[in-house]
Each structure stands twice: as C-alpha cells, then as structure tokens.
Amino acid sequence: MRAAQRTDRIQPAQWVTLAVTIVSAFIVVLDNTILNVAIPTIMRDLHTRLPSLQWVVTGYALTFAALLIIGGRLGDIYGHRTTFIIGAALFGAGSLLASVSTSVGELILGEAIIEGIGASLMLPATLAIMSATFTGRIRATAFAAWGATAGVGAAVGPVVGGWLTTNYSWRWSFRINVIVAPLAIVAAALFMKRVVRPARRPRMDFAGAVLIAAGMFLIVFGLSEGGTYGWWHPIVDFTAIGTRVWPASLAVSIIPVVTTVGILLVVGFVVLELRKQRLGRDPLFELVHLHVRTFRYGLLTVLVLAMGQLGISFVLPLFLQDAKHLSAERNGLWMLPTGIAVIIGAQIGGVLSRRIGTTMVVRVGLLLYAIGILFILRSVNLNITLWRLLPGLALYGGGIGFAGAQLTNVILSEIPDEHAGSASGANTTVRQVGSALGVSVIGALLTARTIAAATSGLASTSLPAAVKAQAAAGVRAFGSGYSPPAAVGRANAAVVRHAISGGVVSGTRWALIFAAVVIALGALMSLLIPNERVDRESPLETLPRDIDPLAVDAAIAGGEV
Numbered sequence: 001m002r003a004a005q006r007t008d009r010i011q012p013a014q015w016v017t018l019a020v021t022i023v024s025a026f027i028v029v030l031d032n033t034i035l036n037v038a039i040p041t042i043m044r045d046l047h048t049r050l051p052s053l054q055w056v057v058t059g060y061a062l063t064f065a066a067l068l069i070i071g072g073r074l075g076d077i078y079g080h081r082t083t084f085i086i087g088a089a090l091f092g093a094g095s096l097l098a099s100v101s102t103s104v105g106e107l108i109l110g111e112a113i114i115e116g117i118g119a120s121l122m123l124p125a126t127l128a129i130m131s132a133t134f135t136g137r138i139r140a141t142a143f144a145a146w147g148a149t150a151g152v153g154a155a156v157g158p159v160v161g162g163w164l165t166t167n168y169s170w171r172w173s174f175r176i177n178v179i180v181a182p183l184a185i186v187a188a189a190l191f192m193k194r195v196v197r198p199a200r201r202p203r204m205d206f207a208g209a210v211l212i213a214a215g216m217f218l219i220v221f222g223l224s225e226g227g228t229y230g231w232w233h234p235i236v237d238f239t240a241i242g243t244r245v246w247p248a249s250l251a252v253s254i255i256p257v258v259t260t261v262g263i264l265l266v267v268g269f270v271v272l273e274l275r276k277q278r279l280g281r282d283p284l285f286e287l288v289h290l291h292v293r294t295f296r297y298g299l300l301t302v303l304v305l306a307m308g309q310l311g312i313s314f315v316l317p318l319f320l321q322d323a324k325h326l327s328a329e330r331n332g333l334w335m336l337p338t339g340i341a342v343i344i345g346a347q348i349g350g351v352l353s354r355r356i357g358t359t360m361v362v363r364v365g366l367l368l369y370a371i372g373i374l375f376i377l378r379s380v381n382l383n384i385t386l387w388r389l390l391p392g393l394a395l396y397g398g399g400i401g402f403a404g405a406q407l408t409n410v411i412l413s414e415i416p417d418e419h420a421g422s423a424s425g426a427n428t429t430v431r432q433v434g435s436a437l438g439v440s441v442i443g444a445l446l447t448a449r450t451i452a453a454a455t456s457g458l459a460s461t462s463l464p465a466a467v468k469a470q471a472a473a474g475v476r477a478f479g480s481g482y483s484p485p486a487a488v489g490r491a492n493a494a495v496v497r498h499a500i501s502g503g504v505v506s507g508t509r510w511a512l513i514f515a516a517v518v519i520a521l522g523a524l525m526s527l528l529i530p531n532e533r534v535d536r537e538s539p540l541e542t543l544p545r546d547i548d549p550l551a552v553d554a555a556i557a558g559g560e561v
Contacts, residue, residue, distance in 0.1 A: 014142075016191035017133050020184050021126040022146050024088065027177050028119045031060065031111075034161035034173045041165050048104045056104070058224060059112025064119050065432035066217035070209045072124030072425025073284050077204060080125040080132070081192045085185050087121025090114055092181030099174035111174070120425075127424035129192065131412045143409040144350030144401075159332035205276065208284035211269035218262030220432060223440045226255045227447070289415060289423060294359075297528040298411035299430050304525055305366070305403065306434025307441070308518035312338070312373065312396055315446055315511045322480040323504040324384060334386055338397040345401020358406040358413070359529050365402025366523035372396030373516040380508050382501055410529060438518075442511045447479050449510040454480075454503025461495050471496045480504050 042048075042056075075083035094114030101107040126146070134142040164172040229238055229246075230253035238246035238254045246254040269284075276283040290296045320326045320334060345368075349361045372395030379388040408427060415423040455472045463471070467488050474482040480500055484493040 013191050014133055014138075016187055017129065018142055018145060020187045020192065021130055023180060024084070024122055024184050025126050025146060027180050028091075028123050030157050030160065031115065031119070031177065034157040034164075041170050042107075045170070046102070046104055046107070056107050056111050058221075059108055060116045060119075061224065061432065062217055062220055063113055063116025065220045065429060066213045067117060067120035068124060068429045068432070069212055069216075069285055069425040071120040071122075072128065072423070073204070073209075074121065075125045075128055080128045081188055083121050084125035084129065084192070085188050087118045087125060088181045088185050088188070089118070091118030091122060092178055092185075094118055095174040095177035095181070099171045099178060115177075123428055124424040127408065127412065127427065131415070131424070139409065141350045143406060144346040144353075146408070159336055161332075163332075203282045205273075205282060205284035208269055208272055208276070211265050211272060212284065215262045215265030215269060216429060216433070218258045218265065222255050222259030222262060223433070223437050226440050227443055229253050229255050231255055231444075285426060292414045293528070293530050294410050294414050295412075295423065297525065298407060299427065301362070301366075301522050301525045301529065302407060302411070302427060303430050303434040304518055304522035305369075305407070306431045307438035308369070308373075308515045308522060309400075309435070309438065312376070312515070315442060315508055315515070316376065318446070318480070319380065319504055319508040323382060323501040323508070325501075334389070335393070337390055337393045338400075341394045341397025342401045342404075345398035346404075347401070348398075349402040349406055352402075353406055353409075357531055358409050359526070359531050361406045362403050362410060362529070363523060363526045365399045365404070365406070366519060366526055367399070368395050368402060369399030370516050370519040370523060372399055373512055373519060377509060377512045377516065380512065381505060438515075442514060445514055446507040446511040448507075450480050450503040450507030451475055452503075453506035454500045457499035457502045458496065461499060463492055463495055467492050467496070471499070475500060475503070480507075 071083065071087065091114075094110045094117075097110030097114065098107050099110075101110055130142055130146055161170075161173055164170065229235055230248075232253055232255075234246070234248040234250055234253045237244050237248050270287065273283040273285055273287050277287060290299075317331050317335065320331045326334065345365070349365060352364075353361045372392050375392030375395055376389060377392075379392060411427050412423060454475045458468050458471050458475070461468070467484075470488070471482070471484060474484070480503065482500065484496040486493070488496070
C-alpha cells in the first residue's frame with residue numbers, strides 16, 4: 001500500500017530519488033537520438049557501410065522494446081531498486097565497450113545488446129519507483145519533472161551529438177553514460193528506499209518471457225524495417241552475420257512473414273497469461289489490469305500519441321536538412337526551442353493537474369500538440385525561418401510537456417505497487433510499438449509524396465529530356481538523397497535540386513497532416529479515460545492491495561467507490 005499519510009512537500013530522500021530517476025530516463029532517451037547525427041563520422045572511422053551501422057541504432061530499439069515487460073516484471077519480483085542498479089551497471093558497461101570499439105561488431109554488442117538490456121531494466125524501474133515513492137499532489141509534480149526530462153532528452157539529443165562529434169569525438173556520446181551510470185548506482189544504493197518484499201516471492205514466467213520478447217522483437221523489426229526490405233515484394237537481400245537468409249529473388253518479402261510470426265507469438269503470450277492467471281500461477285503480465293479504465297484507455301492513447309509524435313521528431317529534421325539544407329548541428333539548434341517548451345509545459349501541466357486533474361491536462365496537451373503541428377504545417381516552405389517555425393514548436397513542445405508526463409501518471413495511477421514494474425514495461429512497450437508504426441507509416445508517406453512531387457516538378461521544367469529522365473530515375477531510386485552528377489552542368493543541377501526540395505516540402509506537408517490527424521484521434525481517445533477527483537487520491541490509493549481490480553473497476557463504473 002502506498003504511503004498512508006499524504007504530504008504536499010517532497011522530502012530530501014525523495015529529491016534524490018527524483019533526481020536519479022529523471023537523469024537515468026534522460027540518458028536512456030538521449031541514447032536513442034544522440035547517435036543519429038554522428039553516423040557519417042562513425043562510418044568513416046570504422047570503415048563500414050550504412051546498412052551495417054544501422055543495426056547499432058535499430059538493434060538498440062529492438063532489444064529495448066523486446067525486453068521492457070520482462071525488465072519490469074523482474075523489478076516486481078526482485079525489487080525495483082535492485083533491478084535499477086543492475087540495469088544501470090549494464091548500461092554503463094555497454095557504453096564503455098561502445099566508446100572504445102574498433103569495429104561495428106563491438107559497437108553493436110556494446111550499444112545494441114548490452115545497453116539495450118540495461119535500458120530495458122532501468123526505464124520500467126524508474127517509473128515504478130516514481131509511482132511508489134510519490135503520492136498526493138506531489139505525484140503530478142514528480143511525473144511532470146520525469147516527463148520533461150524525457151522530452152528534453154529526445155529534443156537535445158541531436159544537438160549534443162552534433163556538438164560532441166564536431167568538437168570532440170562521437171565516442172563521447174557513450175562516455176557520458178560511463179560517467180553518469182556509476183553516480184546513479186551510488187545514489188540509488190544510498191537514498192532509494194527498499195520495498196518490503198511479500199512473504200511469497202512470485203515465480204518468473206519464463207515461457208511468457210520468451211513469447212513476449214520474441215513476439216515484440218519481430219513486430220517492431222517488421223514495422224521498422226518494412227521500407228528497407230519491402231512491405232510485400234522484396235527490395236534487397238536480408239542478411240544476418242554475413243549470411244544471406246532471405247534473398248530478394250523470392251516472391252514475398254521477409255517483412256510480412258516476421259510480422260505475422262510476431263503477432264502469433266503475442267497471441268500465444270496472451271493465451272498463456274490468461275491460463276496462468278486463471279490457475280494462479282504468477283503470469284508475467286496481469287492482463288486483468290486492462291479492466292482498469294485509466295490503464296486500458298491510457299495505453300491506447302499512448303499508442304496513438306507515439307505514432308503522431310514522429311510527425312515532428314522524424315519528418316521536420318529531414319525537411320530542414322534536405323530542403324532547407326541546414327547542417328546537422330544547426331538543425332539541432334533549430335529544434336532546441338522544443339525542449340525548452342517541453343520543460344515549461346511539464347511544469348505548468350503539473351501545477352494545473354492539481355486544479356483540473358491529470359486527465360484534463362492530458363487532453364489539453366493533446367490539443368496543443370495538434371495545433372502546434374498545424375502551425376508548423378503552415379510555415380513549411382523553402383523560405384522558412386526559425387521565427388516563423390517558433391510558435392508551432394512552442395505549442396508542440398508545450399503539448400508534449402502537458403500530455404507526456406501526466407499520461408504516464410494516469411496510466412499507473414490505479415496499478416498496485418507490486419505490479420507497477422510490468423505495467424511500466426507495458427506502457428513503454430506500447431510507446432515503442434507506436435513509434436515504430438509511426439516511423440513506417442509516416443516514412444512511407446513522406447517518401448512516396450516526395451518522389452511523386454519531385455518527379456512532377458521535374459517534368460514541368462525546361463530541362464533537356466535526357467537530364468529529366470536521368471533525374472527522375474535517380475529520385476525514384478534514392479528519393480530526396482539523390483544528387484545530380486556534375487556532368488549535367490551547374491545550371492541544370494540547380495534546377496534538379498530545386499525540384500527535389502519542392503518534393504520534400506510536399507512530402508513533409510502530407511506527413512504533418514497525417515500526424516495532426518493521428519494526434520487529434522489521440523485527443524478523442526483520451527475522452528475515454530475517466531476523470532479523477534481533483535486534489536484527491538485515486539480510489540485505489542486507499543484500498544488494500546489484494547483487492548480484485550475487476551471488482552474495483554465495476555464499483556467505479558457503478559458509482560460505488
């Protein structure tokens with residue numbers, strides 16, 4: 001049971017706990033974005049090709065997504081502080097290996113595998129620790145700080161990565177973690193409170209762990225790599241460890257196969273968990289919690305929100321570099337106001353949650369989110385300036401600050417402490433799936449519309465027929481990355497580049513429209529989340545932890561609680 005006596009003042013030990021959890025969340029999120037701008041430099045230093053290096057970033061996301069629920073459940077069983085410390089140690093060790101790597105294989109082992117495992121233990125533990133440590137009015141403030149840090153990590157990652165790569169070395173992107181992780185371990189050991197373990201320790205559901213890890217790995221891989229290998233017809237060979245596993249000559253791509261297998265494994269996981277739940281055999285994830293409406297509808301809202309969020313973090317940087325032709329470092333600086341707006345929005349959202357409730361703050365945030373994207377949409381053209389972009393970035397970042405942190409607060413508000421780890425893992429897993437789905441859909445839309453608009457623009461120019469045909473073929477093959485050869489002449493090359501930039505503008509607008517629609521759907525989805533009583537703890541806060549969540553949900557629905 002959470003603290004019986006509410007307090008509106010954060011105690012010193014809680015301040016340290018809050019600092020440790022938000023810094024840890026910061027480096028985990030930062031690790032997802034900091035390397036993107038350093039990829040060209042790493043390719044040169046390690047003498048490798050882009051397809052090999054992509055597995056560093058993709059592998060981290062896959063390992064992270066596949067093991068999140070397992071990492072959360074291990075915290076429920078063995079203690080979230082212990083799991084956090086082990087995860088931080090693995091994260092630091094993986095970062096150390098990556099920072100001294102001399103080959104792509106070592107980099108993949110350190111970043112994609114060891115760091116990915118560490119992150120899957122750390123992040124659910126931070127959320128579970130936050131959920132158990134803070135109650136009452138300070139709970140919203142704590143989650144606002146956590147959410148702001150995670151949002152800023154995503155926003156400043158390209159800035160930090162570009163600055164370190166340009167002025168020092170890409171290896172410092174990992175060395176930051178080597179410094180921070182041991183400090184987090186010491187602080188956690190000294191200040192995080194131990195949770196009293198139950199008399200009977202739950203058993204680990206190894207069969208469920210294998211099913212959910214394999215299923216999520218395959219689903220996220222399919223959603224993330226469909227554009228690379230072909231959604232239905234093969235585009236390129238699929239290779240693993242230098243061996244051709246799925247040749248492009250086959251009739252069907254590997255993507256629908258692995259995605260279908262992944263879905264079947266997740267269905268098998270659900271069947272297994274329901275059976276274990278019915279027999280009382282300690283399932284990996286308590287599916288009964290889906291009957292709690294804040295958890296169920298909160299997860300659905302997170303899924304939609306994560307899909308739409310890629311409208312900015314994925315599409316806008318591509319537009320600024322491919323159409324506006326900003327450098328990676330300057331691109332990061334243009335996006336920096338988003339991070340500042342996230343911080344401000346999270347603090348305002350935390351204060352407002354005490355007056356209008358966290359659910360209402362989430363709804364307002366989603367509305368600001370959608371309006372911000374529409375403002376950005378209006379400013380997208382070849383003559384865009386930072387000042388014209390700024391209002392949209394401010395509204396977008398403020399929306400993240402409002403909705404992001406408090407949505408996590410809503411999702412975990414009625415989950416018992418002993419299951420907070422696996423519930424936190426489910427929350428982050430849904431975010432990862434939504435992000436992967438958003439990347440695939442928005443990326444495909446952006447590419448298709450860019451190519452269509454660019455080739456149409458080329459057709460309407462006065463370029464020689466041979467140059468038009470060559471440029472159109474290049475755009476269809478390489479998209480916005482096509483660069484006309486010097487042989488076409490400087491004037492013709494300028495016309496081709498202008499047509500490609502115009503295509504990027506068109507593709508960006510279509511992608512942003514899709515993102516705005518998705519976020520609007522998320523706002524509508526949030527209406528299904530029940531309103532909580534303002535300035536009062538959730539009904540489940542005052543109930544024994546062994547109460548049946550199904551009965552509680554029915555009581556809430558009938559007005560009995």
